[in-house]
Amino acid sequence: MDTTNGTLDEALQRLHRSGPEFQGYLSNHGPMAVEALVRNGHAPIVHRWLDAYETRLEDLPPARTPIGDDDWREALGDTARVTDWTGYFSRRIAERPWREVLTEWWPRLLPGIAGAATHPVIRVGHAVRALLRDGEDATRLSELAYALGYWAARHTLLxxxxxxxxxxxxxxxxxxxxxxxxxxxxxxxxxxxxxxxxxxxxxxxxxxxxxxxxxxxxxxxxxxxxxxxxxxxxxxxxxxxxxxxxxxxxxxxxxxxxxxxxxxxxxxxxxxxxxxxxxxxxxxxxxxxxxxxxxxxxxxxxxxxxxxxxxxxxxxxxxxxxxxxxxxxxxxxxxxxxxxxxxxxxxxx
Known part of the structure; x- marks a missing residue:
């Protein structure tokens, strides 16, 4: 039985307990790296790799105030609102097809590609590749919400x-x-x-x-x-x-x-x-x-x-x-x- 998709989902579920950054500004590369490992035939070592990597990570930051369709602009680029942003995209993706959400937000987020040394867009790219190649499920859709939320919180213009x-x-x-x-x-x-x-x-x-x-x-x-x-x-x-x-x-x-x-x-x-x-x-x-x-x-x-x-x-x-x-x-x-x-x-x- 092909356990590739199951391994990726298990790894992402582990990583969703952690925040998108640690030590103040370092990006959590876990979701990107495990998708790359799985994609290139190394699913069997994913959990072992993650066991070592997880020791660096920190808990999710606390949520503050929910973000809505009418007030998102004031929260754009606010790193302290990253968990609020994840919640926002989780709700939107639960309500609408993920491609529609991505299409609506891509031109809003794209100008801020420089934020966090471009790690947010890289995380989005890995999330989208998993959805396109492996299909939709709750974990992969959740990863897209985490990735988009990170991008919105770290949105930075050149x-x-x-x-x-x-x-x-x-x-x-x-x-x-x-x-x-x-x-x-x-x-x-x-x-x-x-x-x-x-x-x-x-x-x-x-x-x-x-x-x-x-x-x-x-x-x-x-x-x-x-x-x-x-x-x-x-x-x-x-x-x-x-x-x-x-x-x-x-x-x-x-x-x-x-x-x-x-x-x-x-x-x-x-x-x-x-x-x-x-x-x-x-x-x-x-x-x-x-x-x-x-x-x-x-x-x-x-x-x-x-x-x-x-x-x-x-x-x-x-x-x-x-x-x-x-x-x-x-x-x-x-x-x-x-x-x-x-x-x-x-x-x-």
Whole structure:
């Protein structure tokens, strides 16, 4: 009997007893990592991995005041209201189809993609992938409510509006991004430097955004690929944080099938702005030679990520395998990027 879905549900039920953050600002990666483990054939080790990870987590924050359809704007971006937000989305998803709720809230939440270093949208992407591939049940719908609630509570606008209107490919646009002056800092302090970083807005707006939704989807896949390959050579600048330059747009890409096509263009634009910001804050100035994949298969590369154990390594390898699966002519650079994360990120104890 296939116990994959049961394992994911059991793990999510355990994780729903904990808050979305711990130690004041660190994101709870558990729901994202366990979905990636299950999706890549490692359901048997999920509970063992979670046994170790759960020791870091904290209880759910107390609820304050219920959020309603008439007063949600004043609660948007209020971290202290995260449990209120989870309650709000739990009620909405119980009353309406989850795709309708997602479609209504996606354009409201999307501008705040930068919040919590993009972890909320990444959590949404994993939740949507589970719903699309495994079907609906109470636990997976609850996970979507938790993910959307986290995003609403951590909703954060970048301090500069990016309106891409150029002709550059994602790879060329990433290569042209300047770096912020002050490095090795928390995301918000990095975001604050973007408006005064010479050439940043011009490079960010150089990306070509097509009008046709199918072309938009392909361009978003190109962005995920370019950000993943950039990590292979520039990940040493900020090994943990730079993974989000790839995993955030991949979360958006995974969500597109559940959204109306008219929202796809905005999704690409905002995902690119987040990738551009994270790249300028955390990517190294100069490239280094990435690890050699040799004869390793994608499954063997993911096994190395699992053996490493860090949640960022697991999630990034999950994205790298998506890129590798879409690559042609045996291009193994995405797998090399995943091995670079294994090499650069400190292993869990």
């Amino acid at each position: 301090p500069v509006t990016v309106a891409p209107s150029g002709r550059a490919t994602p790879a060329d646009a990433i290569a042209a991004l300047p770096r912020v002056a002050e490095r090795n800092l928390l995301p918000q302090r990095g975001y604050d430097q973007l408006p005064t970083t010479p050439g940043w807005l011009g490079a960010a707006e150089s990306l070509y955004v097509p009008e046709n939704p199918d072309a938009v989807r392909d361009r978003l896949a190109d962005l995920v690929r370019a950000a993943t390959l950039s990590y292979a050579t520039h990940g040493h600048g900020g090994p943990v944080m730079l993974v989000h330059a790839a995993t955030a747009p991949n979360a958006v890409l995974r969500t597109l099938p559940a959204l109306p096509r008219e929202l796809w263009g905005l999704s690409l634009t905002v995902a690119w702005a987040a990738t551009a910001a994270i790249t300028s804050i955390y990517a190294a100035d100069e490239p280094l030679t990435p690890p050699v994949v040799s004869s390793l298969t994608p499954e063997e590369v993911f096994e190395r990520a699992v053996a490493h154990g860090d949640e960022h390594v697991i999630k990034f390898a999950d994205t790298a395998l998506d890129v590798a699966a879409a690559s042609k002519d045996g291009d193994d650079r995405a797998l090399s990027a995943a091995l670079n994360a294994v090499r650069l990120i400190e292993a869990d104890d």
